[in-house]
Amino acid sequence: MKPVDLHASLKMSLTVGLLAAAFSVQGQSTYSWMSPDVGKAWDSGYKGQGATITVVDDFSGDSPFSGNLGTGGQLQGHGDWTALQASMIAPEAMVVQRNWGSEAVALTQDRLNVLNMSYGMYARSGYGVNRISWSGQEQSIINYAKTGAAVIAKAAGNDAVAVGRANRSGNVDYLNLALKGAPSAIYVGALSSNGSTTAKASLASYSNYAGSDSAIQKNFLVVGVKGDTTGLYGTSFAAPIISGYAAVIGSKFTAATPTQIANQLLTTARTDTLRNYRASVYGRGEASLTRALAPVSIR
Numbered sequence: 001m002k003p004v005d006l007h008a009s010l011k012m013s014l015t016v017g018l019l020a021a022a023f024s025v026q027g028q029s030t031y032s033w034m035s036p037d038v039g040k041a042w043d044s045g046y047k048g049q050g051a052t053i054t055v056v057d058d059f060s061g062d063s064p065f066s067g068n069l070g071t072g073g074q075l076q077g078h079g080d081w082t083a084l085q086a087s088m089i090a091p092e093a094m095v096v097q098r099n100w101g102s103e104a105v106a107l108t109q110d111r112l113n114v115l116n117m118s119y120g121m122y123a124r125s126g127y128g129v130n131r132i133s134w135s136g137q138e139q140s141i142i143n144y145a146k147t148g149a150a151v152i153a154k155a156a157g158n159d160a161v162a163v164g165r166a167n168r169s170g171n172v173d174y175l176n177l178a179l180k181g182a183p184s185a186i187y188v189g190a191l192s193s194n195g196s197t198t199a200k201a202s203l204a205s206y207s208n209y210a211g212s213d214s215a216i217q218k219n220f221l222v223v224g225v226k227g228d229t230t231g232l233y234g235t236s237f238a239a240p241i242i243s244g245y246a247a248v249i250g251s252k253f254t255a256a257t258p259t260q261i262a263n264q265l266l267t268t269a270r271t272d273t274l275r276n277y278r279a280s281v282y283g284r285g286e287a288s289l290t291r292a293l294a295p296v297s298i299r
Contacts, residue, residue, distance in 0.1 A: 046293060053094070055116045056119075121173060122171040159208055160207065187220045220283025274286055
């Protein structure tokens with residue numbers, strides 16, 4: 001049977017909202033959209049040093065939109081936003097911008113590699129993953145996830161369906177399916193706020209959720225996406241938070257493998273900060289940078 005080519009069906013995991021008020025400060029400071037965990041990590045000296053975050057995205061700038069991550073309102077493209085967000089979480093990581101293409105993604109030698117993927121590859125449901133004709137770019141990312149060569153932060157998608165299920169148009173994100181079971185891949189869903197034990201968070205209305213497949217639940221995390229503050233909504237802006245977290249964790253556990261870093265995030269996630277926690281919705285739970293940095297088991 002003829003392979004299915006998804007290159008024309010690439011879709012950013014993005015919902016653009018109206019810009020709301022945000023504050024701006026100078027220098028390496030935390031911002032209101034970040035979890036308080038970020039400031040605690042920085043205070044301990046963990047800012048992503050020694051890690052490379054490669055953001056695979058649209059950097060052509062053909063469709064800019066407004067947002068404000070706390071540094072003042074800006075008009076820029078999808079890739080610029082996701083790269084900026086990752087760099088703000090992990091300010092001492094090396095952030096590499098890679099525009100969408102067909103060539104394999106290169107990894108940086110002798111550094112922790114993190115790949116941010118705030119997009120999906122869509123086609124009609126019903127195909128097996130082995131029928132998909134991947135470009136060199138996607139095939140390299142899938143290989144890195146399966147071999148544990150890099151932490152892969154994959155935006156879960158904005159169709160309000162379980163990961164791997166068809167959306168209302170009958171299309172499936174086959175990139176999500178291709179990463180199923182990969183040891184260093186993390187699907188990232190969006191909460192409408194950062195959760196706490198006194199103000200528990202809920203899944204954002206647009207966000208895809210873990211679903212009933214235990215293999216996806218095992219690698220699914222959620223983080224707060226405060227679109228009411230930044231004007232940026234979508235799991236596109238959840239994935240870079242996890243990318244930044246992975247880099248920050250790597251700056252403490254410098255000998256850890258990408259799979260160990262991914263597992264550290266997954267196994268230390270919180271469920272007590274989520275409203276009506278269920279694994280079928282939230283997967284492992286809300287990522288906790290503080291908890292992920294606390295153990296010494298992966299030194």
